[in-house]
Amino acid sequence: DVKVTQSSRYLVKRTGEKVFLECVQDMDHENMFWYRQDPGLGLRLIYFSYDVKMKEKGDIPEGYSVSREKKERFSLILESASTNQTSMYLCASQHGREKLFFGSGTQLSVL
């Protein structure tokens, strides 16, 4: 089965730090996504990528950037972490019109 691996399950950072969240998939999927999940708000799309070096903004891109230098890896970057970015971050990958495969999430706390 497809495996989507997020580098950290829990992460604690200080405000102002630069934070990297890594996501790796092992099935050569062209599409990859970053969502954030907050209680009472559901999941919201931050960025997605449909090919190497290609990216598009989702619904809430402010304060985030992404990098996709290799097909299997999609990184989410918080340039200067703030407390309102404390959240669960979920990565997903997809091939063509097939279903999305999600990672297990990174719970990020910004203090």
Next chain:
Amino acid sequence: AQTVTQSQPEMSVQEAETVTLSCTYDTSESDYYLFWYKQPPSRQMILVIRQEAYKQQNATENRFSVNFQKAAKSFSLKISDSQLGDAAMYFCAYSFHFGNEKLTFGTGTRLTIIP
């Protein structure tokens, strides 16, 4: 903009009974896709069922079925013969483009199974 509303933050059901989770959505599109995802305590989202709006027949997957009412913009999930492993957060989601699925999610319903 599309919106997805789940009005039941929490639901509970006795094991082996049937439960229905509600979802409504708003869109001006005529062709779109609807999904139910399950998020167990492991946090990994799993696709439960998918419905194409152009199909009148309701989708079914084993014990899971949907009641899709396009005119009412309603998309409920019915779980029959509930099992302990069904305990999870359930999210309803909408997508206009299938393939490159930019999903719009609802706020979720936490389902508890009572033994």
